[in-house]
Amino acid sequence: MTIYLDASASTKIDNEVLIEMRPFIEEEYGNAGSMHTSGLKAAHALNLSRKKIKEILNVDEVIFTSSGTESINLALKGYALKNKSKGNHIITTKIEHHAVLDTLEYLEKNGFEITYLDVEENGIINPKKIKEAIKENTILISVMHANNEIGTIQPIKEISKIAKGNNIIFHTDACQAGNSESLKDLDVDMLSLNGSKIYGPKGIGILCKKNSIRLEPLIHGGGQENKLRSGTENIPNIIGLAKALDIAQNNIGEYKKLSTLRDYFIQELLKIENTILNGDKNNRLPNNVNITFLNVEGEAILLMLDEKGIQASSGSACTSNSLDPSHVILALGMPYEAAHGSIRFTLTKDTTKEDINYVLKEIPEIIKKLRGISPVNLTLEEIKNV
Amino acid sequence: MYDVQSKDGKEWFYTDEVKDHFFNPKNLLKTREEAEQCAKQASGIGEEGSPACGDLMKMWIKVKDNKIIECKWQTFGCASAIASTSMFSEMVKGMKIEKALAIKPQDISKELGGLPARKFHCSVLADKALRAAVNDHYKKTNQLDKIKEDKVKIIDKILKITDHDIEEAVLEGVRTFEELQKRTKIGVQDKTCIPEAEQLLRFYLEKYFNKKQ
Structure with missing residues (x-):
């Protein structure tokens, strides 16, 4: 038995999506740039998909890329490099995905000045802080719509207003938001999104932008995507992303019902002593549960869960390439001691109460076992005083 | 490995x-x-x-x-x-x-x-x-x-980098002196420590990975 609770890492492709993609994998393999019937069919599918996405999101332009990460790179580097005559200051938060943080770090090394803002203890940015951080040379603000680790949802519309009022371009990384948040009337200048989090294919992302925004391309070549992203268009994945986004954005109400199951899960997990819920209790993705189990190490929990058929994820240093624990959990003001035992469960749209009950049956024993062998015995009060 | x-x-x-x-x-x-x-x-x-x-x-x-x-x-x-x-x-x-x-x-x-x-x-x-x-x-x-204690010895006198720091760097993946310097900035200012730092790097590589530089 497998209970997959890692939807924020990757989702299963929807059957309807697969059906639409299939002919373009198996039969229609033409290049959208070719002057013959096969090419025209591909070009037609490409145009239809683009049109569909533009309508769903109500945006001017859609650029297809290979991933959310590439979209974010194009948005941040592409804008900064093209517009450096306007200024060199960029504002972001400390809880962004590494696709944003590492890209900005790169820009920092190349003459840009970056402000990384703290979030509140609940994992949400106070828009006031953004207002206060704006300087004369600020050209860009990038804030994620929903956080990938703790699921907190950021006040995008408010930030957008602030950006507009100050004539600053605003980009949002909406990779985690596509299932539960309406992205149609966000009115942001740039938005990044990918297929693999919304029950679509992997290896496909989009960057949406307003017509007036000028970007420097990162990939040069055949001049596809209005010269902003060269490379033969990945037609099956483009079709898949358009369909997946269509389904996701039209079923937000249904998806949000997952929050009932999420709240039940959180409530039961918190009954285990010395556990902490990371991120805001209510203002979070309907499928996100992020819990710290004090005195145990996240990777050990993950492996024991996996042995029981339960697949989750951890902000533990030991599961990532870096030896530092999650920057997101640390940004909540949590001490290092507490950041090592955080586990993220992200429900899929097919997760049932039976699945959750099974996890709830197994997890106390795993925690008890690992705490038994742990020489560390910190309590919630001690953690708060660290 | x-x-x-x-x-x-x-x-x-x-x-x-x-x-x-x-x-x-x-x-x-x-x-x-x-x-x-x-x-x-x-x-x-x-x-x-x-x-x-x-x-x-x-x-x-x-x-x-x-x-x-x-x-x-x-x-x-x-x-x-x-x-x-x-x-x-x-x-x-x-x-x-x-x-x-x-x-x-x-x-x-x-x-x-x-x-x-x-x-x-x-x-x-x-x-x-x-x-x-x-x-x-x-x-x-x-x-x-x-009793043998792990005594810490300062190698880079300006940046106060110790033998322990070199050991840690090796354990976390450093394999060459260039990598060590990039990571710790050892010897950037205190150039007199470079021979000793190189020797320690070889020592720890050998100790942990049996690697000879």
């Missing part, structure tokens, strides 16, 4: 040996009560690491005729830390103290059929905890002359 994201496409990044020791650890004190009980009879108790770093290892040893007859432990650590300590505690049982202290992390890793490169530092905790437990035993039995 192979890496987690490695080229050989192995499905599980830990070997069966690691998994076995992780799920069925040997010589482990399974509850706090057991640990308290064990403390009463132990010849020496040692601790290494800190919970803030995500790794804390505690070890209880029983010594008879200069031999380790029991090695019990507890850990707040990841799967590699659990598995390598379990293996280590089996390896040292019945060994003379000096011999046990000479076990290198790569010996443990070898017994486990290899650890992912970046998990290697987890196995270092076990031998350091043993060193602390042995010192505790020497203290308790008044053999103070035998």
Whole structure:
């Protein structure tokens, strides 16, 4: 038995999506740039998909890329490099995905000045802080719509207003938001999104932008995507992303019902002593549960869960390439001691109460076992005083 | 040794040996009560690491005729830390103290059929905890002359970089002097320390990875 609770890492492709993609994998393999019937069919599918996405999101332009990460790179580097005559200051938060943080770090090394803002203890940015951080040379603000680790949802519309009022371009990384948040009337200048989090294919992302925004391309070549992203268009994945986004954005109400199951899960997990819920209790993705189990190490929990058929994820240093624990959990003001035992469960749209009950049956024993062998015995009060 | 994201496409990044020791650890004190009980009879108790770093290892040893007859432990650590300590505690049982202290992390890793490169530092905790437990035993039995502490020595006099920093850098993946300098800035200002730093780098590479530069 497998209970997959890692939807924020990757989702299963929807059957309807697969059906639409299939002919373009198996039969229609033409290049959208070719002057013959096969090419025209591909070009037609490409145009239809683009049109569909533009309508769903109500945006001017859609650029297809290979991933959310590439979209974010194009948005941040592409804008900064093209517009450096306007200024060199960029504002972001400390809880962004590494696709944003590492890209900005790169820009920092190349003459840009970056402000990384703290979030509140609940994992949400106070828009006031953004207002206060704006300087004369600020050209860009990038804030994620929903956080990938703790699921907190950021006040995008408010930030957008602030950006507009100050004539600053605003980009949002909406990779985690596509299932539960309406992205149609966000009115942001740039938005990044990918297929693999919304029950679509992997290896496909989009960057949406307003017509007036000028970007420097990162990939040069055949001049596809209005010269902003060269490379033969990945037609099956483009079709898949358009369909997946269509389904996701039209079923937000249904998806949000997952929050009932999420709240039940959180409530039961918190009954285990010395556990902490990371991120805001209510203002979070309907499928996100992020819990710290004090005195145990996240990777050990993950492996024991996996042995029981339960697949989750951890902000533990030991599961990532870096030896530092999650920057997101640390940004909540949590001490290092507490950041090592955080586990993220992200429900899929097919997760049932039976699945959750099974996890709830197994997890106390795993925690008890690992705490038994742990020489560390910190309590919630001690953690708060660290 | 192979890496987690490695080229050989192995499905599980830990070997069966690691998994076995992780799920069925040997010589482990399974509850706090057991640990308290064990403390009463132990010849020496040692601790290494800190919970803030995500790794804390505690070890209880029983010594008879200069031999380790029991090695019990507890850990707040990841799967590699659990598995390598379990293996280590089996390896040292019945060994003379000096011999046990000479076990290198790569010996443990070898017994486990290899650890992912970046998990290697987890196995270092076990031998350091043993060193602390042995010192505790020497203290308790008044053999103070035998106590060996890890003395920290400053190598780069301007940036205050120690031999310990070089050791850490090696354990976390540094293999060449260029990498070491990029990471620690050692010798950038205090150029007189470069020969000694290079020598230490070679020493730790050899100690942990049997690599000769």
